[in-house]
Amino acid sequence: MPVEATETEVILTHPSDPLTSVKILNYGATIYSWKVGGVDQLWLSSAAKLDGSKPVRGGIPLVFPVFGKSQDEGFENLPQHGFARNSTWEFLGQTKENPPTVEFALSPDLANKDVYSKWDNGDNDFTLILTVELDKDSLKTTIEVENTDKKPWKFNWLFHSYLAINDITDTLINNLPGEYCYDQLLKETYQEKAPAITFHEEFDRIYKKVSTGKLLQVIELGKVIHNIERENLPDVVVWNPWVEKAKGMGDFEPKDGFHKMVCVEPGHVGDFITLQPGKKWSGSQIIYKGDAIKLQSV
Numbered sequence: 230m231p232v233e234a235t236e237t238e239v240i241l242t243h244p245s246d247p248l249t250s251v252k253i254l255n256y257g258a259t260i261y262s263w264k265v266g267g268v269d270q271l272w273l274s275s276a277a278k279l280d281g282s283k284p285v286r287g288g289i290p291l292v293f294p295v296f297g298k299s300q301d302e303g304f305e306n307l308p309q310h311g312f313a314r315n316s317t318w319e320f321l322g323q324t325k326e327n328p329p330t331v332e333f334a335l336s337p338d339l340a341n342k343d344v345y346s347k348w349d350n351g352d353n354d355f356t357l358i359l360t361v362e363l364d365k366d367s368l369k370t371t372i373e374v375e376n377t378d379k380k381p382w383k384f385n386w387l388f389h390s391y392l393a394i395n396d397i398t399d400t401l402i403n404n405l406p407g408e409y410c411y412d413q414l415l416k417e418t419y420q421e422k423a424p425a426i427t428f429h430e431e432f433d434r435i436y437k438k439v440s441t442g443k444l445l446q447v448i449e450l451g452k453v454i455h456n457i458e459r460e461n462l463p464d465v466v467v468w469n470p471w472v473e474k475a476k477g478m479g480d481f482e483p484k485d486g487f488h489k490m491v492c493v494e495p496g497h498v499g500d501f502i503t504l505q506p507g508k509k510w511s512g513s514q515i516i517y518k519g520d521a522i523k524l525q526s527v
């Protein structure tokens with residue numbers, strides 16, 4: 230059966246390969262497993278809570294309406310990364326047979342009230358539609374944000390994707406050199422000078438306004454592990470917690486699991502998007518398999 234829905238989750242299986250599947254929790258509309266030919270493409274902490282008691286540590290949590298913490302008016306009381314990842318979304322059903330495609334929705338009536346009420350005092354009307362499309366060797370997630378209010382409001386969006394790798398010390402990410410980034414650890418903005426992104430310690434940078442024509446590739450020992458394409462998502466957060474930060478996160482297990490993951494997070498987080506009443510905005514992430522290394526200059 231290509232689409233199976235239970236009380237708490239939806240599982241899509243590719244019609245031509247029973248070992249290619251995606252599992253989505255209604256909680257946070259969080260994709261917590263994506264397998265291609267039986268191989269996990271996303272990292273999931275062994276201590277991740279899948280019972281709706283806290284955002285999932287791993288998979289693809291959704292970040293809305295704020296990335297990180299913001300002191301901007303209307304956002305200052307919201308917890309880190311907003312409320313989309315800790316609200317239970319509504320499963321709308323299957324919209325395409327092949328590739329199997331499903332939709333989820335979130336609106337104020339469904340949102341986690343405790344957190345939603347901290348965004349502009351819970352005064353913003355919105356509809357989010359998440360579309361998940363499972364192809365043979367790719368996973369596409371699209372978010373559509375609609376302002377159903379009578380006034381404009383602003384927001385960030387981000388797909389917080391935890392990609393599975395074999396070892397972070399053998400991994401690089403290409404096509405970001407020359408881009409401007411805000412280093413969340415140094416609290417500084419600078420131009421990326423390294424010819425490729427490599428990892429030796431905690432890493433937390435927001436690459437801003439990266440042309441969506443640029444493909445991002447996660448390459449391990451010369452082999453492409455993941456390709457990430459973006460539509461209308463100009464910013465890319467790259468994050469690895471390394472030793473100390475992983476130790477400090479109760480739901481991050483095993484503690485040396487930082488070797489096995491890298492977050493490459495397409496979003497619109499460098500500034501807020503202002504959405505006028507009745508207007509829609511959308512953005513997509515496509516993660517796919519494919520061996521060809523593509524080097525693109527700035």
Ligand code: BG6
Binds near residue numbers: 310413433494
């Ligand atoms: C990343 C941020 O996107 O998410 C990091 O850049 C943050 O600063 C990380 O630590 C995890 O956030 P959280 O709220 O899931 O622990």
